[in-house]
Amino acid sequence: MRSRSPNSPLKTSAAAQDPPRISSKVWRKTSWFKRRRHRLKLAIIFFLFVYFFAWIGVFVWVGGGSDLYDVDHAARLKNTRGVPPPIDMQMGLSQIGNILNFLPRTGNLLVFGLGNDSFYWHDVTKGTVSFIEGDFPDSKWATEWFDKVMEKYPYLDCNKVDYTTKMDRDYLRIISGGERLWAMELNLAKQLPRYISTTKWDVIIVDAPRGNKGSRGPGRFQSIYTARVLAREGTTIVIDDYDREIESRFSRLVLGREPVKVEYRPERKWVADANAQAYFEF
Incomplete structure (x- = not known):
């Protein structure tokens, strides 16, 4: 059996290797997209919230309570x-x-x-x-x-x-x-x-x-x-x-x-x- 030289580098699998480093420019761009997506979600939620309560306001304004506009x-x-x-x-x-x-x-x-x-x-x-x-x-x-x-x-x-x-x-x-x-x-x-x-x-x-x-x-x-x-x-x-x-x-x-x-x-x-x-x- 051939023995490994004690000075030869150990080979590791690809999975065990460190992930490639992402440049700061790419990271900033990715982070920007994430922030934009998060803000978009918040904007949609806010819009739905306002829309829902606007309809409630119209309902109350039209008549509300016990006397609806028939x-x-x-x-x-x-x-x-x-x-x-x-x-x-x-x-x-x-x-x-x-x-x-x-x-x-x-x-x-x-x-x-x-x-x-x-x-x-x-x-x-x-x-x-x-x-x-x-x-x-x-x-x-x-x-x-x-x-x-x-x-x-x-x-x-x-x-x-x-x-x-x-x-x-x-x-x-x-x-x-x-x-x-x-x-x-x-x-x-x-x-x-x-x-x-x-x-x-x-x-x-x-x-x-x-x-x-x-x-x-x-x-x-x-x-x-x-x-x-x-x-x-x-x-x-x-x-x-x-x-x-x-x-x-x-x-x-x-x-x-x-x-x-x-x-x-x-x-x-x-x-x-x-x-x-x-x-x-x-």
Whole structure:
């Protein structure tokens, strides 16, 4: 047998040999690709996360909770007047449906309050549609709001009035004041064009000015009283936010009757709080 020389190098298998060394340039390039791939994975996960919660947000915004925007109900309302209620409209679909039941297709509609849904009321009837909005020159927000809506819908007929009451200050005095005081202090018809007083309104909606507790707003004393002044036989006065004290107590006192119907709307998260709407027929 041939013996190996003690000085001869040992042969090792390829598996036992050290792996080839990678140059720093190749290593940096490989590491860069790994980092990019990792960031891409994180970006995809983040996108899916945002997408998922965006759909949840839309679900809540559309109606949320106990009062979803019923697409079938909205479609039925569209079929009656040719235009669907806006998805972010604060009124409930049942409340809108009640108003349309009182408003003929060629009926005249007067609305206290101007907003992003005003175009809808303009489009649901072929009759005269007018809006009344408060004039608050000292409020930058109110002025910009009016200008914004009118710039968006320049075809709307809107008249400004000066609300002179203060909800917290005048509540007890006006509630106990009686007809003489109301006629002297609450009649906005004196500030409005003549055609507002001479038009026979089929429906008058009172949804302004601000009357929520803590708002320091004027309250709706003047708009409720003026609605009664402008009402004729066959007019329906709609009092929104009837769940509030002024809207409930003062409207029954001034209008001299109970509502023929009260429609409740559950809360729509991020859109509107729960409320009630009352309908008074003349």
